[in-house]
Amino acid sequence: PLSRAVVADEALLTGAVQLVLARIGTGRPVDEARSAGDFLARLRGAEAVALPGVGLHVDAARTGERRLPSLAPTEPAELHFLLHEDGSAEGVLRHDLGALAPVVAERFAGHVAHVAAQLAADPGRTLDAVELMPQDEARSVLRLGATPSTGSAEAAGRTLHGLFADVVRSCPDAIAVTAGSTALTYAELDALGERTAAGLTALGVVPGSLIGVALERNADLVVTLLGILKAGCAYVPMDLRYPQERLRNTVADAGTRLVVVDGADESFPDIDGVRVVTPGEIRALGDGGSAPLVQEDGSSAAYVIYTSGSTGRPKGVVVPHRNVAALLEATRDDFGLGADDVWTLFHSSAFDFSVWEIWGCLLTGGRLVVVDYWVTRDTDLFHDLLVREHVTVLNQTPSAFAQVVEVDRQRRTELALRLVIFGGEPLDVRMLAPWFTRHSHTECRLVNMFGITETTVHVTAHTVTPADVLAVGRKVGTALPGWSLSVRDPHGRLLPIGVPGEICVGGAGVATCYLGRPDLTAERFVADPHGGGRIYRSGDRGRLRTDGSLDHLGRLDSQVKVRGHRIELDEIRNVLLSHPAVAGAAAVLNHDIPGDPATARIDAYVTLRTAAPTTDVLAHARGVLPVYMVPASVTELDSIPLTINGKVDTAALPEPVAVKPGRQGAAAGAGRAGAKERPGAVDGDSGGLTEQVLGLWGHALSCEVTLKDNFFELGGNSLLVIRVLREMREQGLPKVTTQDFYRNSTAGLFIDLVREAQA
Known part of the structure; x- marks a missing residue:
């Protein structure tokens, strides 16, 4: 009921x-700059207003009578109001x-009553300024x-x-790190950290x-990160497989004057005013010296990790020590973390x-x-590890x-895993069905964690069980102790339980700022x-459940x-627009097979001001982007289709046109190993090995492949490499390492490699 003080x-x-x-x-957006009085006056003079999903019936109250508009609701929700003679x-x-x-439903009814009371009480x-929910x-x-x-x-x-x-x-005396x-x-x-x-x-x-x-992933990386922290400094990790232009931009934005690189590596760019040293050189300078006496300060920066930025300029996230300490406090007991555990350092230090x-x-x-690095690219070798x-x-x-699930399904070797933590991207729980057929969820716990660099790696935790696979939900769990959702x-107004909106994160994990970006901060x-x-306003879309857990609904x-x-x-x-010939551009995410992350790809569309x-x-983009x-693909259009709101109309974009540059440049995915620059094979075996390999590549890449085509320039990625190599073994072809695949990523070269292995 509405308050008796409300004249309805x-x-x-x-x-x-x-x-x-x-x-x-x-429902349709409402101009909330208008006054309540003006809003209601317009409604009184207007035709019936559409109320999606809600039926509204208003009748005069009659003593001893109540008329239902229908035997059952004709809409998901149906409101039936009775107006009394006193206006209530x-x-x-x-x-x-x-x-x-x-x-x-109960909350929705309460919100309608609460909003109606405010509209009636103050027409000005x-x-x-109208609150959706009561304060309680x-x-x-x-x-x-x-x-x-x-x-504590x-x-x-x-x-x-x-x-x-x-x-x-x-x-x-316990072993802390093993690397080879x-x-x-x-x-x-x-x-070594002290030195x-x-x-x-x-x-x-x-x-x-x-x-x-x-640095590459090795023991020196761990030593160096520890030593930087012991010196009272913060580390700025960079991936050497990024283009040199991106490395230059990161160094310039961070304002660092010192970069630690591997001794044998010459790929880091020369930058004026920036000194490049190796871990060994630093430790040699520290022989006989002593580390500075730095007072513990949990609010000081521990690291700055750069993330993709919408302006075309990556942004550095400054994370203090206390945030990571809080993350360990929040998870140690629940996950049972301790001295008997063996972890892997699988990911790039530039990934949080x-x-x-x-x-x-x-x-x-x-x-x-x-x-x-190469073991992370070969699931067979990684499973062996x-x-x-x-x-x-x-x-x-x-x-x-x-x-890993696919390789494990084919193996009979036993794993010691007791805890697997998922992060970095949404989890489709259906992929875990084969895992649960071999591994009990009571012996190996699988935890889905939602997290953001700006909120210190993880925010929520949800233990996944076989029941979740059947439910096929989007649950990522409740907030970690010390975090809030x-x-x-x-x-920025709070939304009720069950209503989708922007996920906002508070508590112990919120980072300090974006480095040098006060406006964005x-x-x-x-x-x-x-x-x-x-x-932190995450930009992620989600809804809160009645048990406090979160459903993650995308971006x-x-x-x-x-x-x-x-x-x-x-x-x-923005990188595409920086090419002098490009007048307009758009980039979209597509999947050759819906829901299959291995077939995810970015397709670009451009309009050109000059031929x-x-x-x-594409070569310009490759020189700037990781x-x-x-x-x-890059597809030329006469114009970029737009919606009535001025956004790219992705539904109106044509099928992308694959870019096939043949032998132009190194493979996009070849990393620092690079692709060999020699002509493709001249294959006399027209119906045998050549047809078999080209067929495998074409199936994985969803396009026709010729001997001159490069796997990565056709949209290949590390997951598709693993898939192709697995299918080759299933068809009786020789085993090829991922490293050799990357180094021979043109079809002709790869077929030569397989033929040599057969011989």
Whole structure:
């Protein structure tokens, strides 16, 4: 019932329903700059207003009578109001139980009553000041999305190297890191970190500096990161497989004057005013010296990781020590992390999943197995490593783990895994069905975690069971202890349970800022009007469940996830527009097979102001963008189709035209190994091996392939490489390593390689 103080009429009730539907995203938008009085006056003089999904019936009350408009609701929800002679009203909401849960229907009815009371009470109030929920309900929603911290106040002041020192004191002789033939105990790793810190001091580095790190995954990487932290500095990881232009931009944006690189590597660009040193050179300078005495400060920066930016300029996320310390406090007991665990360092240090892998292991006393780059590209070799090293804790993107599931299905070797954590991209739980047929969920726990670089790797956790596979949901779990979740509308207003909107994250994981980007920081890191401190507006779409868990529903903007990589399509668009011949551009995510992450690809469309081959446009993009962001195709159009809102009309875009540059340039996916620059094979075996291999490539790439075509320039990626190699073995062809595939990624060269292996 509405308050007796409210004088109701049909316009008021219609307006209340219309505004509620607009707020929860199921009705037409309403101009909220108007006053309540103006809004209602227009409704009184207007024709019937469409209320999607809601039937509204208003009748005069008659003593002893109640007329139902129908025997059953004709809409998912049906509101029937009775107006009394004194102007008050009371209503009943009937609803379809298959469309609306009772708790959702009850809240919707309460929101209509609450909004109607505000519209009637103050005609001068603008609609944007009308609250959807009563304060008690808003506080209840905020409590539901927040998980109390399990950590102590003291932990907030700790640093990663300070916590590491605690572990060193407790188990100095335990193995901390293994990388190939190298094994370091905690004491040895600590000593090497001290020498690195001393060497940095000898180079004139002062606490608070940002130090670039461009190292392969090896023991030196872990030593260097630890040493940088011990010196009171923060590390800025870079992937050497990025184009040189991107490396230059990262160094310039971070303002670092020192970059640590591998000794034998000459691929890092020369940059004026930037010194390049090797880990060995730094440690040599630290011999006989001492690391600086730096007081523990949990608020100081631990690392700066760069993510894709919509303006075409990647942005650096500054994350303090205390955030990572809080992440460990939040997960240690629940996951049972400890000295008996063996972790892998599988991911690039420029991907924040590596933060969790490195410090999650070393700060809980486990053994960290550093995985060689080429082993990460060969699932057979990686599975062998999991077995050989008795790995117990594995962190994977769902795309990568899908390959592990396939290899594991074909093997009979036993794994020691007890915990698998998914992150980096949405999980399609159906892919886990074959895994559950071999592995009990009570012996190996699978955890789906939603997270963002700006909120320190992970935000939520949900243990996946066979029941989830049957349910096929999008649940990512409840907030970690110390983290909070809420769902808000485009104006930042809190939304009720079950209503989709922007996921906002608060609590212990919220990063400091975007480095040198105060405007963007102010836009995305905002003060919570409900008093919850700073929250991060994620740009992800989700809804809160009644149990406090979160459903992840994708993105609100042009950001996408491809094989764990966060990509702003607008960044690709801006890079394309920087080509002098390009007047307009668009980039879209497509899948050759819907739902199959291995076939995900970026397709680009351009309009040209002057004549230019699309191969030149693609080469320009390849010179700026990392491999995983390079479009698989560039299609020239007369104009980019737009919706009435001025956005790219993706439905109106034609099928992409594949770019086939033949032998022009190195393979897009070949990494630092590069593709061999020699003509394709002249194959006399017209119906045998050539046809078989070209058929396999064509099936994987969903296009016709010739001897001169390069696998990666046709849209190939690491997951498709693994798929092709697996299908080759199933057809009785010789085993080829992923490294050899990358080095012979033109069809003719690859067929030569297979023929030699057969011989």
